[in-house]
Amino acid sequence: MPKIKSPNNIFVKLLLGFWLCSSLIIALIGILPLLQQNHDQTELPPSLEHLLSKVADKLKANPHLLQEDKLRRWGRFKEFNGRPVKIYLVDQNGRVLNSHKPSRSLRRFMLLADEAEQPIKHQFRDELIFGPYIFEANQQQYSLFGRLPDHHPRPWFFFFIDNKLLTLSIAIVLSGLLCGLFAWHLGKPLRSLKRSADALANGDLSSRVDTATAKRNDEIGQLAQAFNGMADSVEDMVNSQQRLISDISHELRTPLTRLKLSLALSRKKGQQTQEIDRIEYEADQLEKMIAELLELSRVKLNANESKHQLELAEALSQILDDADFEAQQQNKLLHIDIDDSIQVPIYPRPLTRAVENLLRNAIRYAVSQVTIQASITAKQLTLEIIDDGPGIPDQSDLEAIFKPFYRPQSARDRESGGWGLGLAIAEAAVSAHQGKIKADNCQPHGLKVTITLPR
Structure with missing residues (x-):
């Protein structure tokens, strides 16, 4: 009686490996959110309920x-165990x-409280929200909710909820162990390609995929050859750019160094005149202008940068904090309207x-306030920076202020002390995103700069 051939071992290992990994992932996806909800969401403790009841009694x-x-006024800040609420x-x-x-977070908690049909507290990532406390006043029904900064360590397995990529990587490792020798044979050239890509990303422009992998006759070999060709082009381009920036810096800064040395020698000999002070001042200005030019060149070349999917408010948080501080020092108000989502x-x-650059420019010329606001649609992001300063009356100036070294004839920019490069740097950065930037006068006065970026 002829023997029945057993299934291909590689096929069985691949099937079992990916089946087990997919089952594990499905189980984690199904169980972890339930565990997280039970951990983060509990009944409202008496201390927090007492806090809300005190506010309700006062109202x-x-x-x-x-x-x-x-x-x-009354709802802004209160104290609870030494923490603002x-x-x-x-x-x-x-x-x-x-x-x-x-x-x-508050909107989400209100939905959770409606589903729970009782006062609860819920621990979000960096804050604790609790409520509702229902009361009546003026023959109307109101609800009170509270929010305070709070952070509790969570069980170790919640780490995988926030790191789905790591969970997937573990599943891939498990499937690789089950696949055995076949997975090892397939993964060896891919690991070599990954090492070369990581080295190239970390600045080693000479990194290439090894010859054995590049000579393979399959798709992996073709990918290795394409990668090596791309690496050759990237190395040539980056080296050319670096040489250009180095040459510009050397050619412009070398005579400046000699000029400053000559000024120092003149002072050492006792030649201290207004003319020498003026020459030194202009030399310092020229050095700052060269630094701005190099910054403009770096932005246009977009060297060593890669796009990241980020929350706009988080990406601009430091800039907005600095701008708010600068505005306060000038007795001006900065309004920020950027949704965290x-x-x-x-x-x-x-x-x-x-x-x-745009915010500092707006704060400099604003009379009393500056506004930065963002809106988003399915196709683009719109970011607007509005000041209540004198604006730019000449329409031709509005269209040309983003050109390097252009300074309008209006009073807005005659005494700024700049070189007309700040807005040019902003325009270059927006162009690197394939976006657009424009300036318009506001009524009755003021300037609005609008940035649109494709999504």
Whole structure:
């Protein structure tokens, strides 16, 4: 009786490996969110309920605090065990009365509380939200919610909820062990290609895939040859750019160094005149201008940068903090209207430099306030920076201010002390994103700069 041939071992190993890994991933996806919900969401403790009840008693005793002009004052900050707590007042229609733009976490918690049908607390990543506490005042029903900064360590397995890529990598490793020799034979050239790609990304422009992998007759060999060709082109391009920047820096800064040395020698000989002071001042200005030119060149070349999918508010947080501080020093107000949910693919360094230049320019010429706001659609991101300064009356200047070294004839830019490169750097950064930038005058006065970036 003829023997029945057993299935191919590689096929069986691949099948079992990927089946086990997919089953494991499905189980993790199904179980971990339930474990997280049970860990993060619990009943409202008496201490937090007492805090909300005190606020409710105060509102019932002082109904005038429910007036719109006083809502934000009492709900701004309170103390709970030495930590600041924010109180939110919600009407029976679910509208937050003392916050212009409720956070995404609060809106999500309100839905969780509706589903729970009882007061609860929920631990988010960096904050604890609790409520609702329902009370009546002025013959209307209100709800109180609280939010305070809080962070609790979570069980170790919750790490995989936030790192799905790592979970997938573990599944791939398990399947590789089950696949055995076949997976090893297939993975060896891929590991060689990965090592070369990592080395190239870390600045080793001479890194290439080894000859044995490049001579393979399959798709992996073709990929290795294409990678080596790409690496040759990248190395030639980067070396050319670096030589160009090095040559520019050397040619422009060498005579400046000699000039400053001559000035130092003149002072040493006792030749201290207004003319020498003026020459030194102009030399310093020229050195700063060269630095701006090199920055403009780097932004246009977009060297060593890669796009990242980031939250816009997080990417600009440091720039916005610095701009707010600078505005306060000049007794001016900076309004920021950027939703935390906005995410776009950006080159972080060029875009932040562009926004920084535009904000500093707006703060310099604003009379009392500057506004930065962002909106997003399915196709593009729109970022607007608006000041209430004198604006730029000449329409031709509005179209030309983003050109290098261009300075309008209006009073807005005659005494700025710059060289007309800040807006050029901003325009180069926006162009690197395949976006557009334009300036328009506001009525009755002011300037609005609009940046549009494709999604």
